[in-house]
Amino acid sequence: xxxxxxxxxxxxxxxxxxxxxxxxxxxxxxxxxxxxxxxxxxxxxxxxxxxxxxxxxxxxxxxxxxxxxxxxxxxxxxxxxxxxxxxxxxxxxxxxxxxxxxxxxxxxxxxxxxxxxxxxxxxxxxxxxxxxxxxxxxxxxxxxxxxxxxxxxxxxxxxxxxxxxxxxxxxxxx
Numbered sequence: 001x002x003x004x005x006x007x008x009x010x011x012x013x014x015x016x017x018x019x020x021x022x023x024x025x026x027x028x029x030x031x032x033x034x035x036x037x038x039x040x041x042x043x044x045x046x047x048x049x050x051x052x053x054x055x056x057x058x059x060x061x062x063x064x065x066x067x068x069x070x071x072x073x074x075x076x077x078x079x080x081x082x083x084x085x086x087x088x089x090x091x092x093x094x095x096x097x098x099x100x101x102x103x104x105x106x107x108x109x110x111x112x113x114x115x116x117x118x119x120x121x122x123x124x125x126x127x128x129x130x131x132x133x134x135x136x137x138x139x140x141x142x143x144x145x146x147x148x149x150x151x152x153x154x155x156x157x158x159x160x161x162x163x164x165x166x167x168x169x170x171x172x173x174x
Contacts, residue, residue, distance in 0.1 A: 006018040006063045006067070006068075006069070006071075007122070007126070009071075009118045009119065009122055010076065010118075011076075011114045011115065011117075011118050012076075012114070013075065013076055013077070013111070013114060014073055014074065014075065014076055014111060014114055014115055014118075015073075015074050015075075015076045015079075016071045016072070016073050016074075016085060016086070016115050016118060016119065017071055017072050017074065018059075018060075018063055018069070018071055018072070019055050019059040019060065019069075019070065019071065019072050019084070020055075020060075021052050021055060021056060021060075023055060023072055023081065024048045024049070024051040024052035024055060025048050025051070026072070026081045027045070027051040027054065027055055027084075028045055028046075028047070028048055028050075028051040029103065030083065030084065030101050030102075030103060031043050031045045031051065031054070032045065032046075033101070033103060033104065034104075035101075035104065036101050038139075039136075039137045039139065039140040039143065040101065040137070058070075059071075062088070062089060065089075066087075066089040066096075067127075068086065068087040068088075068089060068096055068123070068127070069086050069087065069088070069089075070084045070085070070086035070087075070088065070099055071084060071085060071086040071119075072084055073085050073100075073102070073111065073115045082102055082103055082105075082106040082111060083100065083101055083102030083103060083106060083111065083112070083115070084099075084100065084101055085098070085099070085100040085112070085115040085116055085119050086098070086099065086100075086119060087099075087119065087123055087129075087132070092160075092161060093133065095129065095130075095131040095132060095133055095171075096123070096129065096132060096133070097132065097133040097134055097135050098116060098119060098120060098123075098132055098133075098134050098150075099134075099135075100112055100115065100116055100143075100146075107142070112146050113146060113149060113150070116146065116150055117150060120132060120150060120151075120172070124172075124174050129174075130173060130174045131171055131172070131173045131174070132152070132171065132172050133152075133155070133169055133170065133171045134147045134150075134152050134169070134170040134171070135160070135167050135168075135169055136167065136168050136169075136170065137167065137168070138157075138166070138167075138168050144168065144170075147170045148170070150172070151172050152170035152171055152172045153170060153171065153172070154168065154169075154170055155169045155170055155171040156169050157169070
């Protein structure tokens with residue numbers, strides 16, 4: 001386990017910060033959004049308590065274990081959380097993948113690109129990663145567009161552990 005401090009990133013309009021258990025109600029709204037359910041899947045989070053446990057077991061544990069994880073994206077001006085973006089370290093891959101999701105009112109406004117660009121720059125600069133992947137449902141055309149805009153290129157299709165259909169994998173290498 002690492003005791004590495006997870007840095008808060010800032011862009012012109014956004015703050016990208018580590019999640020806390022106080023973000024449970026917000027996480028519940030993201031994880032039950034129709035687009036999230038369609039393209040990522042149902043994590044079976046139906047209560048704030050379940051969302052709190054999920055944040056602790058996934059986001060916060062990842063910070064402690066890997067020094068990276070999904071982070072809360074909030075508007076810098078108001079502090080309102082609008083989505084999440086960060087690096088996911090999976091046991092079956094050496095390199096992390098970038099992940100993101102936003103509430104519907106905050107899509108198509110450039111926030112996803114802004115947060116993901118800051119995340120990639122930090123990962124490949126300060127954190128020293130040489131390769132980052134993005135895993136995406138083939139039907140998620142909007143996310144694929146953002147992934148390509150970030151400079152990731154199609155690498156392969158792969159059936160991930162626990163899944164029945166192939167996932168598209170994109171990658172960027174320094």
